[in-house]
Amino acid sequence: MKLLTGNDLKTGAVTWWTGNDWSIHVEDAVDVTGQEDEIAQREEAARRVNVPYAIDAEMHDGSPRPAHIKDRVRALGPTVRPDLTLKPADPEIGQWVI
Amino acid sequence: MYAYDQYDQQMVDARVAEFRDQARRRLEGKLSEDQFKPLRLMNGLYLQLHAYMLRVAIPYGTLSGAQMHTLADIAEKYDRGYGHFTTRQNIQYNWIKLEDAADILADLAKVEMHAIQTSGNCIRNISSDHFAGAAADEVTDPRPYAELLRQWSSFHPEFSYLPRKFKIAVIASEQDRAAMRLHDIGINIVRNSDGELGAAFYVGGGMGRTPMIAPQIRDFVPLDQLVTYAEACLRVYNRYGRRDNKYKARIKILVHELGAEEYTRQVEEEFQHLLDSGVEPPFAELERIRTFFADPAYDEAAPDDIDRSDPDFALWVDRNTVAHKQDGYVSAVISLKPVGGIPGDATAEQMRVMADLATRYSFDELRVMHTQNVVLPHVRKADLNAIWTALDEAGLGSPNLDTIEDIIACPGLDYCSLANARSIPVAQKIAQRFAETKKTATLGQLKLKISGCINACGHHHAGHIGILGVDRKGVENYQLSLGGSEAEDVSLAKITGPGFDEDGIVDAVETVTSVYEREREGEERFLDTYRRIGMGPFKEALYG
Amino acid sequence: MADQTPPAEGRGPDTGPESDTMLRYREDDPVAHAAVTVDAFLDQSNAAAVRVEPGDDARELIPHLERLDLVEVNFPSFGDGRGYSSARILREAGYDGELRAVGDVLVDQLAYMRRCGFDAFDPDAPLDAEDVEAAFARWPEVYQSAADTRTPIWSKRHA
Numbered sequence: 001m002k003l004l005t006g007n008d009l010k011t012g013a014v015t016w017w018t019g020n021d022w023s024i025h026v027e028d029a030v031d032v033t034g035q036e037d038e039i040a041q042r043e044e045a046a047r048r049v050n051v052p053y054a055i056d057a058e059m060h061d062g063s064p065r066p067a068h069i070k071d072r073v074r075a076l077g078p079t080v081r082p083d084l085t086l087k088p089a090d091p092e093i094g095q096w097v098i
Numbered sequence: 099m100y101a102y103d104q105y106d107q108q109m110v111d112a113r114v115a116e117f118r119d120q121a122r123r124r125l126e127g128k129l130s131e132d133q134f135k136p137l138r139l140m141n142g143l144y145l146q147l148h149a150y151m152l153r154v155a156i157p158y159g160t161l162s163g164a165q166m167h168t169l170a171d172i173a174e175k176y177d178r179g180y181g182h183f184t185t186r187q188n189i190q191y192n193w194i195k196l197e198d199a200a201d202i203l204a205d206l207a208k209v210e211m212h213a214i215q216t217s218g219n220c221i222r223n224i225s226s227d228h229f230a231g232a233a234a235d236e237v238t239d240p241r242p243y244a245e246l247l248r249q250w251s252s253f254h255p256e257f258s259y260l261p262r263k264f265k266i267a268v269i270a271s272e273q274d275r276a277a278m279r280l281h282d283i284g285i286n287i288v289r290n291s292d293g294e295l296g297a298a299f300y301v302g303g304g305m306g307r308t309p310m311i312a313p314q315i316r317d318f319v320p321l322d323q324l325v326t327y328a329e330a331c332l333r334v335y336n337r338y339g340r341r342d343n344k345y346k347a348r349i350k351i352l353v354h355e356l357g358a359e360e361y362t363r364q365v366e367e368e369f370q371h372l373l374d375s376g377v378e379p380p381f382a383e384l385e386r387i388r389t390f391f392a393d394p395a396y397d398e399a400a401p402d403d404i405d406r407s408d409p410d411f412a413l414w415v416d417r418n419t420v421a422h423k424q425d426g427y428v429s430a431v432i433s434l435k436p437v438g439g440i441p442g443d444a445t446a447e448q449m450r451v452m453a454d455l456a457t458r459y460s461f462d463e464l465r466v467m468h469t470q471n472v473v474l475p476h477v478r479k480a481d482l483n484a485i486w487t488a489l490d491e492a493g494l495g496s497p498n499l500d501t502i503e504d505i506i507a508c509p510g511l512d513y514c515s516l517a518n519a520r521s522i523p524v525a526q527k528i529a530q531r532f533a534e535t536k537k538t539a540t541l542g543q544l545k546l547k548i549s550g551c552i553n554a555c556g557h558h559h560a561g562h563i564g565i566l567g568v569d570r571k572g573v574e575n576y577q578l579s580l581g582g583s584e585a586e587d588v589s590l591a592k593i594t595g596p597g598f599d600e601d602g603i604v605d606a607v608e609t610v611t612s613v614y615e616r617e618r619e620g621e622e623r624f625l626d627t628y629r630r631i632g633m634g635p636f637k638e639a640l641y642g
Numbered sequence: 643m644a645d646q647t648p649p650a651e652g653r654g655p656d657t658g659p660e661s662d663t664m665l666r667y668r669e670d671d672p673v674a675h676a677a678v679t680v681d682a683f684l685d686q687s688n689a690a691a692v693r694v695e696p697g698d699d700a701r702e703l704i705p706h707l708e709r710l711d712l713v714e715v716n717f718p719s720f721g722d723g724r725g726y727s728s729a730r731i732l733r734e735a736g737y738d739g740e741l742r743a744v745g746d747v748l749v750d751q752l753a754y755m756r757r758c759g760f761d762a763f764d765p766d767a768p769l770d771a772e773d774v775e776a777a778f779a780r781w782p783e784v785y786q787s788a789a790d791t792r793t794p795i796w797s798k799r800h801a
Contacts, residue, residue: 080440379794
């Protein structure tokens with residue numbers, strides 16, 4: 001599957017395309033295979049996202065998990081600062097990234 | 099320290115206004131991201147892995163207590179309570195919002211700071227010796243020359259769209275504490291046989307994917323021609339540096355492809371053109387700048403002896419203080435490398451501790467080192483115990499300057515969108531391993547440097563031990579190299595062989611240090627042993 | 643003033659001397675003839691307008707400055723800064739005719755271009771008049787001596 005990701009123009013936050021909006025949680029992301037260019041162009045033109053691009057992912061425990069480690073770090077936050085990630089309370093989250 | 103006059107202040111204020119306007123036009127859609135990118139980069143604003151990142155300039159690494167307080171306030175008000183000191187003596191914030199960026203620049207401008215040209219294809223922040231003005235071995239304080247060049251290079255109309263970024267370092271001593279010959283231009287202020295000061299120019303050094311040591315192209319440029327000569331170096335680069343390939347666009351490639359001799363010939367020719375063009379500030383301007391860097395009012399009666407009865411304090415004094423030109427004083431290094439911590443990171447609270455110590459004990463001055471530590475440049479030996487006590491309470495008292503725990507590490511894949519592998523966890527594991535085995539002390543000076551990609555922000559080419567993180571089929575892998583140095587004995591490290599996984603690289607580092615312990619003669623450093631015995635024994639131990 | 647320039651080989655794209663997007667900061671009338679390439683110019687004795695591309699050596703024009711009324715410096719992409727050096731080199735050599743930046747010329751580059759000696763701008767895309775005004779008014783002072791008449795800060799400090 002393919003996910004569409006980018007950053008929020010104003011805040012810079014990493015965001016994922018959910019089918020009708022952008023979310024900071026990769027769990028909300030939907031498969032965009034075949035539509036990635038069209039959505040990216042439209043959403044960037046409307047300034048709802050900055051520099052969107054598609055990445056490969058696969059389903060993992062019912063949620064999309066980016067195929068590449070860089071995108072997983074991007075989805076979660078710095079592995080060396082678990083307190084600043086999106087899952088600060090989950091001690092196992094490091095496993096999801098690596 | 100240099101203090102702005104009305105002109106300097108007007109310039110940074112104008113820059114804030116300009117950036118506020120550019121950010122507004124971006125948010126309104128009048129600028130595309132492609133058009134905005136070079137403009138935000140010239141104000142240090144990146145779009146990084148997790149958010150916007152702001153890099154604030156710390157010219158030649160010098161800071162006042164009030165400036166450090168502002169850096170702490172920014173960390174709390176606009177970021178997540180911390181900042182990261184970099185190998186170019188700057189500070190980066192990792193979680194910045196575009197809509198706040200102009201306000202941050204405005205806060206910085208109030209304490210004579212800015213983010214001007216901390217990124218982009220322009221002349222970057224000028225770096226220098228972190229012991230400038232204090233070092234026992236310096237010919238003169240190099241910072242007035244760095245400040246002269248800072249002003250010359252700020253908003254330079256001709257050199258703001260260079261083929262690639264451009265980094266200048268200025269030193270003024272035999273010992274090189276600023277990796278001078280690994281810069282696009284390295285300047286060493288020297289004294290000639292007539293006793294006059296002048297500038298030796300080294301051009302075309304750098305790290306990155308094609309590391310090069312800068313050759314000397316002029317051994318003595320008179321100080322009243324310094325700016326003109328720099329202008330000539332830059333013009334030749336702006337005209338003839340490669341623009342067809344980003345990876346070949348740095349000046350080191352131009353100097354290498356032309357040959358140092360031909361590049362020098364072209365610079366000298368351009369220099370002749372420029373000599374009468376009036377680009378050189380009057381000598382009085384250099385003298386004006388120099389007055390800001392006069393020695394502080396030292397306590398001439400400062401005692402020279404230190405009460406070493408506390409062994410932990412004595413260890414810190416031995417490791418983290420450096421000889422000062424003034425009797426009774428030292429420069430004290432504040433380690434931002436606690437074992438298991440993130441190299442170069444400091445919390446807002448820690449920044450305030452450092453700021454207050456500087457105000458109280460170091461003539462209100464701090465320095466950022468390219469090794470991602472902070473210096474209190476002028477402290478009385480008699481005050482060291484009070485300083486150490488305060489640092490230790492704030493988690494800043496690690497006695498590990500220039501040891502294997504004092505690791506340079508780039509942000510790596512935890513923060514950086516260019517990285518291929520994480521650097522910080524490797525640094526943490528290595529420091530922990532050597533702290534546990536208590537080998538740190540016996541290994542002596544050992545400079546270990548880690549980069550998470552080929553761009554080499556972690557200076558791995560210049561590490562006695564260097565580590566480069568690469569992506570091997572989606573898995574982090576680490577290449578080991580040995581024998582680099584950024585100092586006056588500059589050299590580039592050589593790769594040992596096949597890479598290692600994350601745990602394997604920690605073992606590999608331990609293996610090469612064991613070879614050193616076995617082979618070393620007398621007081622030899624790791625680097626000296628490597629240079630004497632070569633790669634063979636290390637390779638043998640690593641790969642059998 | 644008729645276009646005296648023969649339609650020589652290597653003639654640059656003709657944007658016309660007064661396109662809609664042109665900004666000009668000179669007292670004299672615009673030059674009507676189209677610019678030829680540097681190679682064509684050096685081959686022709688009667689051309690009075692030349693277009694300098696990023697890879698051209700502006701110094702080749704120096705022996706012929708007397709007969710030049712217009713130098714266009716092309717910026718195919720705004721990030722290619724060679725044209726800034728070309729402009730300054732010509733001004734340093736005494737050229738006082740029109741120096742026009744053409745191509746991917748954006749509002750945020752105007753102030754630096756002006757400092758390098760450009761006195762006319764013919765951008766590919768029209769610029770917002772207010773933004774242009776703001777750009778030229780932006781810098782109260784300058785740190786360097788360049789190809790314009792502005793007094794550097796260091797000179798004011800030691801006046």
